[in-house]
Structure formats: structure tokens, C-alpha cells
Amino acid sequence: MKRVFGQYKALLFAVCTLPIYAVASPLTINLPAETIVLRPSDLPGYVVAQQKCGICHSADYIEYQPPGFNQKQWTGLARKMKESYGAPLSESDVGLVGEYLAATYSGKPAVESKPAIKAIEVASNTVDKPAVVDVKTLLDQNACLGCHAIDRKVVGPAYHDVAMHYKGNAQAISQVIDHISHGGSGRWGEIPMPPFPGLQPAELKQLADFVLAQ
Known part of the structure; x- marks a missing residue:
């Protein structure tokens, strides 16, 4: 009996002396107004x-x-x-x-x-002939790098992998341009790529040249 009671006292002492951690108050983030x-x-x-x-x-x-x-x-x-x-x-x-x-x-x-x-x-100055911008701007404006990276798969394939896939293909430029413009799924997985109908032909070629150069 003494032995059991001694073990109980030891356990009770251990529990009562555990460190007490303060509960952190909730973090409040205030976003700037629109x-x-x-x-x-x-x-x-x-x-x-x-x-x-x-x-x-x-x-x-x-x-x-x-x-x-x-x-x-x-x-x-x-x-x-x-x-x-x-x-x-x-x-x-x-x-x-x-x-x-x-x-x-x-x-x-x-x-x-x-x-x-x-x-x-x-x-x-006209709405029908927008100037061609640099590739980095095109990538940023169309959120391309949210789904792709140069050397690794993100949501879609790495640009390097796309370039290797089309290496030696005489129709590479036109096919990549078509894929960027119209989107689609099944070529690199089940996640669909949305179409980009707002891009001008010169912009589409810029992007396709950039991808195939990686």
C-alpha cells in the first residue's frame, strides 16, 4: 500500500510541476483598404x-x-x-x-x-495594334510563372521539358503557339491549361520562342 501511495505522490508531483505555457492571443492582420x-x-x-x-x-x-x-x-x-x-x-x-x-x-x-x-x-495610340512588350512582362502579365518554372514542374511542365519535347520538330513554334493561345489538357497531365485569347500573334511567338529556347 505504501509503495502504491508513494508512486501516486511521485506522479502527482510530476504533473503539478509541469511548466505552464501561456496561450498566445489570436493574431490579427489588417489588410489595406482597396x-x-x-x-x-x-x-x-x-x-x-x-x-x-x-x-x-x-x-x-x-x-x-x-x-x-x-x-x-x-x-x-x-x-x-x-x-x-x-x-x-x-x-x-x-x-x-x-x-x-x-x-x-x-x-x-x-x-x-x-x-x-x-x-x-x-x-x-490605337486599340488594335498594341506594342510588343518584353518576354518577362508577358510572363508576369499573364501569370505564366504561377504554373510553370524554367527547370522544374510546378502545376504545368518545366519550360526546359517542353523545349526538349519539341526538339527537332519542324512544327514546334506553330504547335506551341496554338497550345498557348487555345489551352487544353492531356498533353502534360489532367490539369487543364486555360486559353489566352487576348495575346497578339507577335506576343504568342515571343512566348513560344522563349519556351523553346530553354
Whole structure:
């Protein structure tokens, strides 16, 4: 009995002398307020954009797009959001949003209230012939490096692996251009690559040349 009681006392002492750790208070993070909103318009697409585009992204995303986009390109971007990312847009909404964005953003510089956006210059004086920018800018503007890296697989294949796959293929440039423009799945796995209908032919060739040079 004494032995059992002694063991109990030893256990009780060990428990009572365990260090007591203070519980950390919750961490609070205060994000800065939004400084950019959709540019106002009397077009019905403005209302649609207010109701549905902000579900997935802020107005900053629109300001980051090339100001040389024409209505076809803006409509293609809205359709990509619908078909590739599940944006709650009807086909009618896609057309209205494309019309609104073309009328309100095409050929006009980005809003001046965000330093990162100031770096995006007006690509051209006309909306149909945007200037060709450098490859790094194209990669950044289209979030290419969010899914790809030069020498390792991320979501999609490494650019080096793509270049090796097409080595010696006389149709490599045209095929890679087509894959970038139209997207698709099954070539490198089940995760689909979204289409990029807003890219100009010269920009598509720049990107394809860059990939195949790795």
C-alpha cells in the first residue's frame, strides 16, 4: 500500500510541476483598404461586372491588362473566366462585360493610385495594334510563372521539358503557339491549361520562342 501511495505522490508531483505555457492571443492582420474600383459607366456591363467579377478578383486585375485590348480580346478574357475558372457569367453577361471593358479601359492608361500599376504604360495610340512588350512582362502579365518554372514542374511542365519535347520538330513554334493561345489538357497531365485569347500573334511567338529556347 505504501509503495502504491508513494508512486501516486511521485506522479502527482510530476504533473503539478509541469511548466505552464501561456496561450498566445489570436493574431490579427489588417489588410489595406482597396484603392481601385471599377471605372463607372452607363453600359449594362458595368452592373454585371460589379455584381460578378469581384467574386473572384479585385478591380486591380483589370487594370493590369494591356490597355491596347480591343473588344474581342476583352470578351475573350471574360469568356476565359467563365469557362476556365467557373465565373458565374452567362453568355450574355460575357458579351456585356466585354463591351463595357472595351469602352471603359481600351486605349486608356491604368489608374494612377497604385504604384505597381504605374509601370504599365499605354501600349499604343490605337486599340488594335498594341506594342510588343518584353518576354518577362508577358510572363508576369499573364501569370505564366504561377504554373510553370524554367527547370522544374510546378502545376504545368518545366519550360526546359517542353523545349526538349519539341526538339527537332519542324512544327514546334506553330504547335506551341496554338497550345498557348487555345489551352487544353492531356498533353502534360489532367490539369487543364486555360486559353489566352487576348495575346497578339507577335506576343504568342515571343512566348513560344522563349519556351523553346530553354
